Amino acid sequence: MQFKQPEILYFLLFLLVPILVHLFQLQKLKKTPFSNVAFLQKISLKNRKSSKLKKWLILTARLLVFSGLIFAFSQPYFSDEIHSKKQHTxxxxxNSLSTSAKGKKGELLAVAIQEIIENSFENVSYSLLTNTDFYENLSAEELKKTLLLTKTSGKESDLNAVLLQINLHFLSKIxxxxxxxxxxxxxxxxxNTEIDFTNVTPPIxxxxxxPEQNYNLSIDSxxxxxxxxxxxxxxxxxxxxxxxxxNISIAVFNSENPIAKQTFSIAQNETKTLHFPIQNNPNFKGNIxxxxxxxFHFDNRLFFSLHPQQKINVLSIxxxxxxxxxxxxxxxxxxxxxxVTNINYAIAENQNLIILNELQEIPNSLTDFLSGFTKNGGTIAIIPNAFLNLNSYNQLLSKLKAGFIQPLARDSLQITAINYNHPFFTGVFEKSIQNFQYPYASFNYWVKTSKQNKLLSLENEQSFLSSFNLNxxxxxxxxSPLDPAYSNFTxxxxVVPVFYNIAKFSLNKPISYYTIGAQNNIEIPTRISKDQVLSIEGVEQSFIPLQQxxxxKVNLQIGDQLSQAGIYQVKNEGNSIQSIAFNYSNTESSLRFLDLNNLSKENSKLNTANSIKELLYENHKKNEVTWLWKWFLALAIVSLFFEILILKLFKP
Structure with missing residues (x-):
């Protein structure tokens, strides 16, 4: 038995007072003179015994009255927990897309929501965490309203983030x-490939x-x-x-117009690639x-968008x-x-790539322009002159924060190493080339810096072609100069894949589709004024993304703002500039799940339950309080009536 206000029990000490008074009165004898007591001896003895019994019964009744009142005011109760603490679940x-699958009772998420609503209790507060939102200190009614608005989301579940949130919540609710x-x-x-349950503080x-079925066919990519x-x-x-x-049917649509269709068969646990040739469709808002x-049904459709190939602006100076x-x-x-003397800077600022081809000296005006050009996203490639002005070149590299150029080295060296692992050469070579006619360079200016990525290297391991990732x-x-007098690289x-890729990487072409929930950086080739912003608009959702x-061009940063797959329009003041497609992550189609039995064996603080209803009811029952003050109050009242009966029935 526990007490809500145990300090009131100190008043039980005052029960000693009537006990002491009663004992004192029992020892005190009163003498009454009488002429002849022999005849009344038996009657006197009998009355004396009756009087003592009456006083003991009255004392007991009064003690029970006061004890019952004191215990009632201390509010005793039975509970497995301490009642002074509030109950919180x-x-x-x-609510990831995978919970839209059908279970034995219906859609998994919908059934879970219904069971939580039916087993929420008024005397318990709740916090609700989903993949998209967090609601704290909700009443049972507020929890019900929030759950009824909860829908599946394209954002994947992240159990490590959930466990971190639980630990923070536990520490703040002591x-x-x-x-x-x-x-x-x-x-x-x-x-959710590697989940760290070792740092879990509270029991979970x-x-x-x-899901009822354990098979699925999906469009993976x-x-x-x-x-x-x-x-x-x-x-x-x-x-x-x-x-x-x-005999599975699959079709390609441009907007809502069917373009191509075919049927196919697929083996058990097979991944298969299907080919669709498309002709005469430069602007394509497609879906398969x-x-x-x-x-799952959400993975039976995949959106994509295509645009005419944009020409890359290249200027050689x-x-x-x-x-x-x-x-x-x-x-x-x-x-x-x-x-260098006839540069039109108004035209130069609209270029994607600027090549400085063997300038002997870089003027200050060009240095300042190129510094601003790179800050605005432009790409530059520098081919040095054999007898360059070192100070003017280093002034440019200093502004680009790319190190500094070392003095000329006149060694004739072969280009012997290609960095196949760098994205610059992705798709250029089918395999590593071991034996080919190595080009050479006889004049070399090497850059001293820790920021360079070596794309092509000389036989002394110095870089022939380096890339620097600026902001x-x-x-x-x-x-080296590429003049045939100093190198046969041309x-x-x-030479073709190198300059082709330099130009290619200077223009970030839009890809066919992006993934909802990922951090997507999208480059839109357009010019806007300072007071203009680009917006993203779809059928059911529109918003203004972070942008620079x-x-x-304008770089858009789109992360968790989108929740619905589809084709969206990039708009400037209501005018559509470009269409972009978003799809759900293909990992949501996976039928691989964590084994809860193994998890609970590895950590004693984890326990598994089979039913939401049973778990919530057991948690509430475990913390339920059985109040006893009514029983003690009833004891006091019964004792009071008992005392009244004694006073009336036992007369002196």
Missing amino acids: FIYLD KTLNNYVLISDFQINNK SLIKLQ LYIEPKDNTDFDIYAVIKNQGAAKE QLENDDV GKTATFTTRIFNKEAYNFSSTS NSNFYWFS YSPL SYTN
């Missing part, structure tokens, strides 16, 4: 009886939402191979988890739809070179060249 409800409940399908995804109950500005090939990757399937009725005009053809590039752009440095097969504008 922390619920994590996984005067509260906390129950922690995790309700999830415990799907293994990008964030785990309830697994179990998609990639595009353009042929020209209007023709391209679509490759859809189909993933089968389960038994073999036959799979006719399938498996565990300095020496005229025939290899640049051959590489940067008119079909894919807007190539132009100028001398918003790239900077490339050739250590006659090497390497440059001279001829």
Whole structure:
């Protein structure tokens, strides 16, 4: 038995007072003279015994009256916990897309919501954590309203973040009886591959939402191979988890118009790639739809968008070179060249790539321009002159924070190493080349810095071609002039992919689709004024993303703002600039789940439950209080009536 106000029990000491008084009165004898007591001896003795019994009964009744009142005011109760602490239940409800699967009673998320609502209690406060929101200190009624508005989200579950949130909540609620409940399908995804339960502080109950089916067919991914500005090939990757399937229908749509359709068969647990040739569709707002009725439905459709290939603006400043005009053809590039004395800076600021081709000296005006050009996202490539002005070059590198150039080295060295692991050479070579005719460089200016990435290296392990990742752009440095008098690099097969990729990486072309929930950096090739902002608009959702504008582009940062897959429009003052597609993460289609039995064996603070209803009821029952003050008050009243009866029935 516990007491809400145990300090009142000190008043029990005052019960000694009537006991002492009673004992004192029993010892005191009163003498009454009488002429002849022999006749009354028996009657006197009998009355004396009766009087003592009456006094003891009255004392007992009064003690019970006062004791019952004192115990009633101290508010005794039976409970497994300390009643002075408030009861609080922390619920994590996984509302990722995978919880849209069907269970035995219906959709997993909907059934879980209904069971929580039906088993919430008025005398308990709640905190609700989902993949998208956190609600703290809710009443049962507020919890019900919040749950009714909870829908599936494209944001993946992150159990490590949930455990961190629970620990922080537990430390901040030290005067509260906390129950922690995790309700999830415990799907293994990008964030739930390794979960650290070792730092769990409070006991946690785990309830697994179990889908009824254990097979699924989904569109895993998609990639595009353009042929020209209007023709391209679509490759859809189909993933089968389960038994073999036959005669599955799949179709490609441009907006709502069907473009191509085919049927296919797929083996058990096979991943298959399907090919769709598309012709004469330069602007494509596409989606692929799979006719399938498996565990998940959200992965039967994938959105993508395509745009005409944008020409890359390339400006060469300095020496005229025939290899640049051959590489940067008119079909894919807007190539132009100028001398250092005839630079039109108004045209130069609209370039994607500027090549400084063997300038003997870099004027201060060009240095200042190039510094601002890179801050606005422009890319520069520098081919040094054999007899360059070292101070003017180092002044530019200093402003770019790219180190400094060392004096000329006149060693004739071969270019012997290619950095195949760098993204710059991705897709250029089918395999590493061990034996080829090495080009050479006889004049070299090496940059001393710790920030460079070696793309091509000389036989002495010094860099021939380096890249520097600046804040918003790239900077490339050739250590040698490319004039045939100093190097035969322009006659090497390497020259075409090197300059092609330098130009390619200067323009971040939009990809076919982005993933909801990921941190997406999207480059929009447009110019806006200082008071203008770009917005993202869809059928059901629109918002203004974080953005940074440059001279001829705007970088958008889109993370958790989107919740619905589809085609969205990038707009400036209501005018559509570009369409972009967003899809759910393909890991949401996984049928791999954590084993809760193993988790509970590894950590004694974890326990599993089979039912939301049973768990919430048991937690409430365990903390339920049985009040006893009414019984003690009843005892006091009965004792009072008992005393009254004694006074009336036992007369002196």
